[in-house]
Amino acid sequence: xxxxxxxxxxxxxxxxxxxxxxxxxxxxxxxxxxxxxxxxxxxxxxxxxxxxxxxxxxxxxxxxxxxxxxxxxxxxxxxxxxxxxxxxxxxxxxxxxxxxxxxxxxxxxxxxxxxxxxxxxxxxxxxxxxxxxxxxxxxxxxxxxxxxxxxxxxxxxxxxxxxxxxxxxxxxxxxxxxxxxxxxxxxxxxxxxxxxxxxxxxxxxxxxxxxxxxxxxxxxxxxxxxxxxxxxxxxxxxxxxxxxxxxxxxxxxxxxxxxxxxxxxxxxxxxxxxxxxxxxxxxxxxxxxxxxxxxxxxxxxxxxxxxxxxxxxxxxxxxxxxxxxxxxxxxxxxxxxxxxxxxxxxxxxxxxxxxxxxxxxxxxxxxxxxxxxxxxxxxxxxxxxxxxxxxxxxxxxxxxxxxxxxxxxxxxxxxxxxxxxxxxxxxxxxxxxxxxxxxxxxxxxxxxxxxxxxxxxxxxxxxxxxxxxxxxxxxxxxxxxxxxxxxxxxxxxxxxxxxxxxxxxxxxxxxxxxxxxxxxxxxxxxxxxxxxxxxxxxxxxxxxxxxxxxxxxxxxxxxxxxxxxxxxxxxxxxxxxxxxxxxxxxxxxxxxxxxxxxxxxxxx
Ligand code: GCB
Numbered sequence: 272x273x274x275x276x277x278x279x280x281x282x283x284x285x286x287x288x289x290x291x292x293x294x295x296x297x298x299x300x301x302x303x304x305x306x307x308x309x310x311x312x313x314x315x316x317x318x319x320x321x322x323x324x325x326x327x328x329x330x331x332x333x334x335x336x337x338x339x340x341x342x343x344x345x346x347x348x349x350x351x352x353x354x355x356x357x358x359x360x361x362x363x364x365x366x367x368x369x370x371x372x373x374x375x376x377x378x379x380x381x382x383x384x385x386x387x388x389x390x391x392x393x394x395x396x397x398x399x400x401x402x403x404x405x406x407x408x409x410x411x412x413x414x415x416x417x418x419x420x421x422x423x424x425x426x427x428x429x430x431x432x433x434x435x436x437x438x439x440x441x442x443x444x445x446x447x448x449x450x451x452x453x454x455x456x457x458x459x460x461x462x463x464x465x466x467x468x469x470x471x472x473x474x475x476x477x478x479x480x481x482x483x484x485x486x487x488x489x490x491x492x493x494x495x496x497x498x499x500x501x502x503x504x505x506x507x508x509x510x511x512x513x514x515x516x517x518x519x520x521x522x523x524x525x526x527x528x529x530x531x532x533x534x535x536x537x538x539x540x541x542x543x544x545x546x547x548x549x550x551x552x553x554x555x556x557x558x559x560x561x562x563x564x565x566x567x568x569x570x571x572x573x574x575x576x577x578x579x580x581x582x583x584x585x586x587x588x589x590x591x592x593x594x595x596x597x598x599x600x601x602x603x604x605x606x607x608x609x610x611x612x613x614x615x616x617x618x619x620x621x622x623x624x625x626x627x628x629x630x631x632x633x634x635x636x637x638x639x640x641x642x643x644x645x646x647x648x649x650x651x652x653x654x655x656x657x658x659x660x661x662x663x664x665x666x667x668x669x670x671x672x673x674x675x676x677x678x679x680x681x682x683x684x685x686x687x688x689x690x691x692x693x694x695x696x697x698x699x700x701x702x703x704x705x706x707x708x709x710x711x712x713x714x715x716x717x718x719x720x721x722x723x724x725x726x727x728x729x730x731x732x733x734x735x736x737x738x739x740x741x742x743x744x745x746x747x748x749x750x751x752x753x754x755x756x757x758x759x760x761x762x763x764x765x766x767x768x769x770x771x772x773x774x775x776x777x778x779x780x781x782x783x784x785x786x787x788x789x790x791x792x793x794x795x796x797x798x799x800x801x802x803x804x805x806x807x808x809x810x811x812x813x814x815x816x817x818x819x820x821x822x823x824x825x826x827x828x829x830x831x832x833x834x835x836x837x838x839x840x841x842x843x844x845x846x847x848x849x850x851x852x853x854x855x856x857x858x859x860x861x862x863x864x865x866x867x868x869x870x871x872x873x874x875x
Contacts, residue, residue, distance in 0.1 A: 276474020297327030305347030332455035332599025369397035371460030418456030449652030455599035470494030484528035498554035531566025534641035541641030566682030586825025588621035618868030626651035650690030692725030704734035744782035784829035784848035
């Protein structure tokens with residue numbers, strides 16, 4: 272089970288933040304078993320005293336920073352360190368060290384004292400570090416990260432030892448991935464220290480079940496809470512307090528609420544925000560303040576539709592990746608801003624966080640700009656029996672706890688996705704997904720839960736029955752019948768109609784797409800040309816339009832932008848199914864999709 276609320280670090284009268292981003296010192300451990308760093312205790316001294324180091328930016332993936340192929344493809348432990356000072360004024364406060372994401376297994380030391388370890392590459396972890404800190408001089412933080420994927424990690428993978436001495440040198444091994452994206456590694460998001468009072472606001476949960484303005488909330492405190500007093504104020508955009516309470520939990524009523532609406536390009540004000548301000552005072556009169564932005568909106572679903580604020584919502588969106596040149600999966604504000612501008616240019620109103628939780632700074636933009644999110648956990652590539660055992664299941668449940676804890680208050684998040692294309696025709700997939708989906712619904716009874724099918728047919732699937740909405744990926748006229756655009760309609764209609772009929776739930780197409788090399792043109796079209804991508808999408812759109820009036824609740828193209836993958840015979844410098852290039856410039860398909868999405872908005 273997980274501990275603490277792990278509220279996103281936000282400055283207030285009582286809370287300060289110190290960023291530890293920048294250039295760190297870095298070394299990969301190339302020793303045959305990758306364990307030299309532990310044997311020689313690289314955490315016990317400055318890293319540059321135990322061997323050569325290079326500068327490494329944080330946040331960033333390390334893979335594409337140097338010109339070194341062995342670092343790009345490195346598998347095993349890498350080591351980072353840097354020094355910092357903390358204000359003596361923090362000595363009487365609680366000082367927390369938070370790593371927003373490090374992929375995959377991490378161990379963290381402060382001044383040679385181990386303060387944390389974490390498994391999982393896409394969610395934050397933190398610990399109080401007062402005891403390890405030196406308030407009177409220099410401090411050192413050391414982080415070691417292992418990017419190895421195993422059958423029980425999420426995503427799962429495996430290490431294959433090559434034993435044929437005629438073909439491989441001794442000890443040769445490769446990392447096999449079960450997913451179609453590069454296994455970027457490193458400290459991918461911010462590292463920071465923040466301070467709170469010793470008695471502090473630990474967690475806030477806000478639920479809006481309907482659009483009446485009733486907000487269910489729960490505030491939990493930690494520390495010496497005896498005799499602590501609390502005030503909750505809801506403040507509107509113009510700064511006016513519209514509701515207050517002195518109870519740590521209950522219902523608060525906002526008269527005539529402004530609702531949080533998804534983005535439309537027709538001028539309607541989307542994404543209205545209130546601030547949920549919590550103020551506490553402990554028995555010694557020491558205060559803590561936290562301001563959580565939130566929106567009022569409802570999410571409901573029938574057997575044919577998804578509804579936001581009681582109105583049918585049709586997802587016209589994209590599936591994305593955290594991926595870009597040089598930085599890999601590293602957090603990058605210019606990239607985030609550019610991507611949201613492109614989403615709005617397209618007229619998109621949603622995206623899926625395929626295939627792992629995205630940075631909180633990305634989710635903030637979705638909240639603030641009214642872009643709806645299907646929030647996916649890193650359950651991609653769960654294909655085999657070994658990925659569905661007890662150890663895997665327990666980790667998967669914990670990851671869902673971490674994800675729901677992190678994103679539960681976000682109005683943009685309208686659905687949880689527990690996996691992408693698992694082997695859901697397997698008998699063990701039934702109990703496995705029943706448990707994962709059941710646990711997610713226990714954690715959050717108010718949002719629909721899904722996984723994305725792709726590894727099974729409707730007549731054999733053992734797990735889709737536990738979802739609320741059926742999400743399906745299809746590549747007709749690409750991975751099957753390549754070049755035969757004329758089969759798309761028939762095959763899509765048959766398949767999707769049957770998914771709906773079999774489970775009596777709404778359907779969202781979460782992926783369809785064709786690899787396209789920007790600048791490659793041909794008439795008549797051929798696979799990989801810009802013409803083919805457009806014609807391919809047009810065929811899919813015809814069937815979407817026919818089924819939209821029945822039970823189709825959304826469409827999402829694969830992918831927003833080209834992205835890096837492992838080297839493979841089917842990949843020319845990565846996956847090229849983007850409607851934008853990896854550098855975020857449009858292919859013909861982006862213009863085509865924009866016409867459609869802008870048109871759909873106007874037709875409403
Ligand atoms: C899929 C996967 C996605 C791949 C995509 C493709 O079904 O969900 O991760 O990248 O197909 O392009 O093959």
